[in-house]
Amino acid sequence: xxxxxxxxxxxxxxxxxxxxxxxxxxxxxxxxxxxxxxxxxxxxxxxxxxxxxxxxxxxxxxxxxxxxxxxxxxxxxxxxxxxxxxxxxxxxxxxxxxxxxxxxxxxxxxxxxxxxxxxxxxxxxxxxxxxxxxxxxxxxxxxxxxxxxxxxxxxxxxxxxxxxxxxxxxxxxxxxxxxxxxxxxxxxxxxxxxxxxxxxxxxxxxxxxxxxxxxxxxxxxxxxxxxxxxxxxxxxxxxxxxxxxxxxxxxxxxxxxxxxxxxxxxxxxxxxxxxxxxxxxxxxxxxxxxxxxxxxxxxxxxxxxxxxxxxxxxxxxxxxxxxxxxxxxxxxxxxxxxxxxxxxxxxxxxxxxxxxxxxxxxxxxxxxxxxxxxxxxxxxxxxxxxxxxxxxxxxxxxxxxxxxxxxxxxxxxxxxxxxxxxxxxxxxxxxxxxxxxxxxxxxxxxxxxxxxxxxxxxxxxxxxxxxxxxxxxxxxxxxxxxxxxxxxxxx
Numbered sequence: 319x320x321x322x323x324x325x326x327x328x329x330x331x332x333x334x335x336x337x338x339x340x341x342x343x344x345x346x347x348x349x350x351x352x353x354x355x356x357x358x359x360x361x362x363x364x365x366x367x368x369x370x371x372x373x374x375x376x377x378x379x380x381x382x383x384x385x386x387x388x389x390x391x392x393x394x395x396x397x398x399x400x401x402x403x404x405x406x407x408x409x410x411x412x413x414x415x416x417x418x419x420x421x422x423x424x425x426x427x428x429x430x431x432x433x434x435x436x437x438x439x440x441x442x443x444x445x446x447x448x449x450x451x452x453x454x455x456x457x458x459x460x461x462x463x464x465x466x467x468x469x470x471x472x473x474x475x476x477x478x479x480x481x482x483x484x485x486x487x488x489x490x491x492x493x494x495x496x497x498x499x500x501x502x503x504x505x506x507x508x509x510x511x512x513x514x515x516x517x518x519x520x521x522x523x524x525x526x527x528x529x530x531x532x533x534x535x536x537x538x539x540x541x542x543x544x545x546x547x548x549x550x551x552x553x554x555x556x557x558x559x560x561x562x563x564x565x566x567x568x569x570x571x572x573x574x575x576x577x578x579x580x581x582x583x584x585x586x587x588x589x590x591x592x593x594x595x596x597x598x599x600x601x602x603x604x605x606x607x608x609x610x611x612x613x614x615x616x617x618x619x620x621x622x623x624x625x626x627x628x629x630x631x632x633x634x635x636x637x638x639x640x641x642x643x644x645x646x647x648x649x650x651x652x653x654x655x656x657x658x659x660x661x662x663x664x665x666x667x668x669x670x671x672x673x674x675x676x677x678x679x680x681x682x683x684x685x686x687x688x689x690x691x692x693x694x695x696x697x698x699x700x701x702x703x704x705x706x707x708x709x710x711x712x713x714x715x716x717x718x719x720x721x722x723x724x725x726x727x728x729x730x731x732x733x734x735x736x737x738x739x740x741x742x743x744x745x746x747x748x749x750x751x752x753x754x755x756x757x758x759x760x761x762x763x764x765x766x767x768x769x770x771x772x773x774x775x776x777x778x779x780x781x782x783x784x785x786x787x788x789x790x791x792x793x794x795x796x797x798x799x800x801x802x803x804x805x806x807x808x809x
Contacts (some may be wrong), residue, residue, distance in 0.1 A: 357512065451520045511531045635761075646742050
């Protein structure tokens, strides 16, 4: 990007990048810049929403006051005056897949950080989209990804069919939205532009940023090339690295303690193509420990991320939590602690103690009992146990339709005295799934999938960046599990 007043904000892990950007927003507001003349664009909805919510609280503004605090896709959607019905959904992909005789789930799991792990139809859609995102020839993309599951003739056929399908139904997909926006949209006249997470932008998104920033007085581009982990999905980190402007490094981390910082620094120095920068750790020492088996890590207390490079490894971490009765959720999936069964247990416990509960709770209890639910229960009314032919008792004796595995897990949770009314203190995830997050403690598996292992040797920087992100999520302690196979990332 070329701009006469370009400011680059480099934000290593935990250095307060969003806070810095919002302080700059405040500075310009105090200079008399109207809020609707400030744009704040981010790569992910999470980052855009976080910035917007913090801005609303900090400046006492509403969404209407800050109309250009959004993702790049959201900006294009807004400028094109689109409706939800104008854009392809998961159902559309599944329908077209069925027409072509392909198995399609209808989406790409960005949390996996790989193309594999999807159905063949999803891979075809992904590669077709990457050709447009990266602005490359379809055959070049096919050769670049070199996936044994993908046949060139099927990919070419799908590409043609997708064009016809969208034309017939008068809809576009999200990449079309960006391309159309570049061609026909009138971008807002902004005076100040902020771009967050810029290391993750694709070539076409950089083009949009160039157009939006053309007439602005000041542009701030913020990110960290060491945390660029979406090249596989079209991100062009080299455009970020090559930016020319006034650079500011946020050089004090409020998250990473010294022992973890030391390991992270050694990792970053292994990246061959990066912006040289230094930052200081917190005043805390923290700890880095090594283990032979994940079951040896004591996760009985505190908040945790349990991280693996590839999604299939998460089952092992889940089983550890279930066996020991630890409250957990798997990022991107429904938490077992938010299940109806657990809510039924809570209702039964109150009912069994003689308390009155709402009618919808009564119906939920009967859902997990062999006894048929009586008719005429008002979902909004209140009832006690005396209103029914029920006797007080232990929930796992009465709610006998809860399956054995889940029942045993809940018993362990309750015996341990875990607080089930709070968000689970343990999050299980791929590394990609927790980018931007943090936890007091992190357990990290070093094994990687065969394909990841092969790709690591052709694109080592990518994998170093992924594990750099992993280790810098920890605020207090990092627990590294030695590999169980001969395919692993060496920390």
